[in-house]
Amino acid sequence: MRDVHGRxxxxxxxxxxxxxxxxxxxxxxxxxxxxxxxxxxxSDTGDGINGVAVSGNPLAERVLAALKDGRLMFSAEKKxxxxxxxxxKLFDAFTGKPFTGKPPDDIDNVIVNNRLRNxxxxxxxxxxxxxxxSNRRFDAAQAVFRSRDLSVLPNVEKALAEExxxxxxxxxxxxxxxxxxxxxxSSAADKIAATAVIGxxxxxxxxxxxxxxxxxxxxxxxxxxxxxxxxxxxxxALWNGVQNAWYGLSLGSVLLLAAIxxxxxxxxxxxxxxxxxxxxMLGAYVTFVVQQAIRAYDPxxxxxxxxxxxxxxxxxAGGVGIVIERTIIRFLYGRPLExxxxxxxxxxxxxxxxxxxxxxxxxxxxxxxxxxxxxDFGGITITYNRLWxxxxxxxxxxxxxxILRYTRFGLxxxxxxQNRPMAASMGxxxxxxxxLTFGLGSAIAGIAGVALSQIDNVxxxxxxxxxxxxxxxxxxxxxxxxWGTAVGALTLGIANKFLEPYAGxxxxxxxxLILIILFIQKRPRxxxxxxxxxxxA
Amino acid sequence: xxxxxxxAAKRLRGSRWLTAAGLAVALTLGFMAARPxxxxxxxxxxILHSLSGTMAISETTLKDVMLMLIKEQNEKGGLLGxxxxxxxxxxxxxxxxxxxxxRELISKDHVAVVFGCWTSVSRKSVLPVFKELDNILFYPVxxxxxxxxxxxxxxxxxxxxxxxxxVDYLMSKDGGSVKRWVLEGTDYVYPRTTNKILLAYLKQxxxxxxxxxxxxxxxxxxxxxxxxxxxxxxxxxxxxTAVVSTINGDANVPFYKELGNQGIKATDIPVMAxxxxxxxxxxxxxxxxxxxxxxxxxxxxxKTPANRKFIAEWHNFIGNAKRVTNDPMEAHYIGFNMWVKxxxxxxxxxxxxxxxxxxxxxxxxxxxxxxxxxxxxxITKPVYIGEIRPDGQFDVVWKTKGLVPGDAWSKYLPGSKNxxxxxxxxxxxxxxxxxxxxxxxx
Numbered sequence: 001m002r003d004v005h006g007r008x009x010x011x012x013x014x015x016x017x018x019x020x021x022x023x024x025x026x027x028x029x030x031x032x033x034x035x036x037x038x039x040x041x042x043s044d045t046g047d048g049i050n051g052v053a054v055s056g057n058p059l060a061e062r063v064l065a066a067l068k069d070g071r072l073m074f075s076a077e078k079k080x081x082x083x084x085x086x087x088x089k090l091f092d093a094f095t096g097k098p099f100t101g102k103p104p105d106d107i108d109n110v111i112v113n114n115r116l117r118n119x120x121x122x123x124x125x126x127x128x129x130x131x132x133x134s135n136r137r138f139d140a141a142q143a144v145f146r147s148r149d150l151s152v153l154p155n156v157e158k159a160l161a162e163e164x165x166x167x168x169x170x171x172x173x174x175x176x177x178x179x180x181x182x183x184x185x186s187s188a189a190d191k192i193a194a195t196a197v198i199g200x201x202x203x204x205x206x207x208x209x210x211x212x213x214x215x216x217x218x219x220x221x222x223x224x225x226x227x228x229x230x231x232x233x234x235x236x237a238l239w240n241g242v243q244n245a246w247y248g249l250s251l252g253s254v255l256l257l258a259a260i261x262x263x264x265x266x267x268x269x270x271x272x273x274x275x276x277x278x279x280x281m282l283g284a285y286v287t288f289v290v291q292q293a294i295r296a297y298d299p300x301x302x303x304x305x306x307x308x309x310x311x312x313x314x315x316x317a318g319g320v321g322i323v324i325e326r327t328i329i330r331f332l333y334g335r336p337l338e339x340x341x342x343x344x345x346x347x348x349x350x351x352x353x354x355x356x357x358x359x360x361x362x363x364x365x366x367x368x369x370x371x372x373x374x375x376d377f378g379g380i381t382i383t384y385n386r387l388w389x390x391x392x393x394x395x396x397x398x399x400x401x402x403i404l405r406y407t408r409f410g411l412x413x414x415x416x417x418q419n420r421p422m423a424a425s426m427g428x429x430x431x432x433x434x435x436l437t438f439g440l441g442s443a444i445a446g447i448a449g450v451a452l453s454q455i456d457n458v459x460x461x462x463x464x465x466x467x468x469x470x471x472x473x474x475x476x477x478x479x480x481x482x483w484g485t486a487v488g489a490l491t492l493g494i495a496n497k498f499l500e501p502y503a504g505x506x507x508x509x510x511x512x513l514i515l516i517i518l519f520i521q522k523r524p525r526x527x528x529x530x531x532x533x534x535x536x537a
Numbered sequence: 538x539x540x541x542x543x544x545a546a547k548r549l550r551g552s553r554w555l556t557a558a559g560l561a562v563a564l565t566l567g568f569m570a571a572r573p574x575x576x577x578x579x580x581x582x583x584i585l586h587s588l589s590g591t592m593a594i595s596e597t598t599l600k601d602v603m604l605m606l607i608k609e610q611n612e613k614g615g616l617l618g619x620x621x622x623x624x625x626x627x628x629x630x631x632x633x634x635x636x637x638x639x640r641e642l643i644s645k646d647h648v649a650v651v652f653g654c655w656t657s658v659s660r661k662s663v664l665p666v667f668k669e670l671d672n673i674l675f676y677p678v679x680x681x682x683x684x685x686x687x688x689x690x691x692x693x694x695x696x697x698x699x700x701x702x703x704v705d706y707l708m709s710k711d712g713g714s715v716k717r718w719v720l721e722g723t724d725y726v727y728p729r730t731t732n733k734i735l736l737a738y739l740k741q742x743x744x745x746x747x748x749x750x751x752x753x754x755x756x757x758x759x760x761x762x763x764x765x766x767x768x769x770x771x772x773x774x775x776x777x778t779a780v781v782s783t784i785n786g787d788a789n790v791p792f793y794k795e796l797g798n799q800g801i802k803a804t805d806i807p808v809m810a811x812x813x814x815x816x817x818x819x820x821x822x823x824x825x826x827x828x829x830x831x832x833x834x835x836x837x838x839x840k841t842p843a844n845r846k847f848i849a850e851w852h853n854f855i856g857n858a859k860r861v862t863n864d865p866m867e868a869h870y871i872g873f874n875m876w877v878k879x880x881x882x883x884x885x886x887x888x889x890x891x892x893x894x895x896x897x898x899x900x901x902x903x904x905x906x907x908x909x910x911x912x913x914x915x916i917t918k919p920v921y922i923g924e925i926r927p928d929g930q931f932d933v934v935w936k937t938k939g940l941v942p943g944d945a946w947s948k949y950l951p952g953s954k955n956x957x958x959x960x961x962x963x964x965x966x967x968x969x970x971x972x973x974x975x976x977x978x979x
Binding site: 042070113114117118121146156162204205207208209210212213243244247248250251254352355359360361364366368372373374381383384385386392455456457459461464465497500501504505506509 | 589591593594597653710711712713724752753754756757758759760762763764765769770772773774775776787788791794795798799800803804805809816819822828830879899926927932934
């Protein structure tokens with residue numbers, strides 16, 4: 001219609017108005033819809049999205065994908081719209097051809113909000129159902145499952161008929177089931193079949209889908225829905241237990257990482273080291289510096305940044321530890337109160353030093369690609385960063401056990417802590433062993449910092465958050481026993497995570513503390529108490 | 538670094554000057570006689586923000602912006618023909634130290650006004666000092682309200698200037714017509730009071746108890762796995778769900794990371810945050826946060842001539858074009874300009890006269906409006922809802938029609954709805970509209 005009007009107008013104003021003629025020349029449903037993006041208001045943008053989606057223009061998918069990522073640009077003055085490619089190049093959205101020349105001064109990206117992003121997702125889902133890439137088809141089917149837009153049903157049926165990939169086919173069936181369930185006009189038999197499909201899917205989304213159904217269903221459908229809901233709820237409850245156990249394991253491994261260095265400095269050497277958290281913090285800052293250097297010199301190495309940071313953090317934190325031991329702590333052996341005060345002061349000094357150098361704000365430590373995202377394992381979501389940290393914590397623990405058990409340094413260390421005069425008379429340089437032991441504990445804290453930088457804020461306060469927990473783990477597990485530290489960390493992590501869903505984060509933590517107090521009353525030396533004559537020394 | 542050295546140098550100079558003044562006192566044996574002599578050429582402005590400790594992350598910037606505003610005022614010829622001198626102290630994120638440092642600023646340095654504090658607990662700790670020594674505090678941070686003091690001017694947002702409009706937006710069609718609510722906060726006074734107000738407001742709007750989940754976590758909480766999966770489960774009940782977050786500072790980053798990792802997108806369950814601004818997002822991987830929301834009275838991305846000028850001056854002053862501006866900085870901008878105007882109007886820096894002159898003062902804010910100091914010592918502000926962009930800035934997706942006046946006492950809490958504050962006519966910070974009586978101030 002508008003097209004015709006445009007032509008009539010063009011005829012009336014005929015020759016003089018070349019500019020008007022030019023806009024009319026490419027007026028169509030797609031062009032009209034695109035023009036809406038230059039208005040700069042959200043409701044116009046919404047109209048534009050729907051217009052582009054139904055226009056059938058081959059560029060529609062590109063435009064919507066760009067809009068979703070904030071890469072659709074417009075100039076309000078010139079009434080032009082551009083697609084910005086990921087490499088920054090501009091393309092004319094009307095023709096799809098590369099845009100040459102100077103972009104207009106008032107170029108800006110088209111703003112969308114969450115409601116519009118949902119609309120785009122649904123439209124894109126409908127558009128990409130027939131994509132050649134099976135992953136994209138799968139994502140599209142999932143988007144349709146969530147939007148359950150009735151108008152997409154014919155596309156879903158068509159895609160379903162041609163689909164060969166089993167995973168995508170199942171997703172498409174689920175999408176169709178979701179649409180049918182919410183379609184008031186579909187038959188009861190269809191709805192019951194759809195309920196079965198949704199029930200098979202059996203995840204949280206399916207439960208939400210069934211919960212959201214209107215109450216006025218035919219009795220047969222209602223019964224089927226109730227049965228499906230009960231079965232999903234049952235499966236979810238089971239998986240919920242697995243999930244809590246996993247979360248507990250993950251929290252436990254973080255506690256283990258944070259505490260394992262302390263298990264050496266406090267547990268084995270008996271130094272109440274309040275600056276332990278700051279060694280963790282130093283390790284995290286080493287990671288930051290490494291990533292900054294990589295960003296500046298060779299961004300391709302980013303995925304290896306943690307591997308590069310590990311030895312450096314080990315060296316830096318270990319070096320600082322040795323310096324601290326040689327300059328402060330060695331004069332304070334056997335004086336726990338003075339050690340506590342000195343190391344606490346030291347922790348403040350280290351914090352403020354880092355604050356002065358790097359500033360008080362959080363630093364941006366990125367996740368390498370292999371540590372981002374998550375995968376579904378049965379009914380639970382496992383995030384890669386947590387998974388790697390669990391693995392890393394156990395690797396560090398085992399490595400440390402091996403050092404203590406199988407190396408000469410480990411032997412000397414055990415000898416010195418068990419009986420210093422005897423070790424000295426056997427020719428062991430106890431001072432050197434002390435320095436190296438403290439250095440090792442600090443170095444382990446440093447590499448813990450590399451791992452923790454992936455899940456926590458890298459700020460000068462990083463260490464403070466871990467110091468209390470670390471002491472708790474070491475004391476609970478049994479001072480002087482590495483196995484105790486590991487078991488203690490995991491017990492506390494799992495107890496915490498099983499309490500948290502019922503008691504909440506604040507009360508859960510308090511409950512764990514109370515349990516520890518009671519436990520320590522009963523077994524003052526922790527879970528794995530050292531036995532033998534050396535204990536009293 | 539350079540700036541802090543300068544600041545320290547200024548402080549040193551200030552204290553040396555004080556020693557000299559102290560000598561003068563000793564010589565003339567008349568303390569009162571020495572004071573006017575000192576007041577003749579300079580006016581001292583106290584800056585009470587933590588430069589070390591946990592709050593340094595947020596407060597250091599406010600100290601810098603105050604130094605900038607004072608420098609600019611001096612370049613314009615000072616105030617009442619005198620030069621403004623900043624006096625910077627460091628209360629080190631230590632609440633009792635705030636009170637001590639405030640006392641030091643007022644009775645030792647004789648400042649005419651203090652700009653400072655971030656957390657509510659630090660403000661509460663300095664209140665008695667300001668009352669006793671009768672000085673002025675400008676408080677620039679969004680907070681829980683439920684307070685109005687004669688000596689304090691609140692340039693940050695009250696709950697009805699941030700929380701209530703944010704909830705209104707989420708309920709609207711553009712906000713996604715949210716039906717289920719998670720109120721997630723850090724366990725301290727601001728989130729608890731704000732959530733109390735929000736709960737009352739949501740219930741008044743007809744939201745059922747079963748559709749609201751309130752949850753608190755400790756300060757600096759970092760293991761969000763259980764909380765986020767709880768939110769995920771709560772949000773998949775078939776009704777549109779949103780999280781209203783009063784999570785404080787540091788705990789936010791792991792929270793958003795966990796949301797991203799567990800695949801919760803802003804289009805599924807949007808998070809509306811009241812404590813996440815440009816400064817918090819700076820130097821952060823913002824990819825998982827894109828599309829999540831924040832409610833403030835100012836965003837750096839708002840394009841007005843005043844804001845452009847302010848940003849340029851800030852970059853120039855701080856010597857780093859990457860430093861962002863944020864809402865509390867604008868609050869200090871407004872507060873400082875209001876104080877300057879009030880001093881000019883009163884013709885003196887005498888706190889009593891300036892306090893009397895402040896209500897009714899109008900100054901332009903950075904987003905194109907004119908903010909007014911109200912008789913309850915709160916100001917009028919526009920409310921903006923922004924969506925987080927990949928570059929850590931915000932796209933404004935909604936704003937209030939005009940400026941919203943701040944309420945000292947919430948209309949939605951049973952304990953405070955019948956109270957108002959008015960320091961002009963009623964001379965009272967807690968006046969019962971039913972009882973017709975003044976019952977203290979907070």
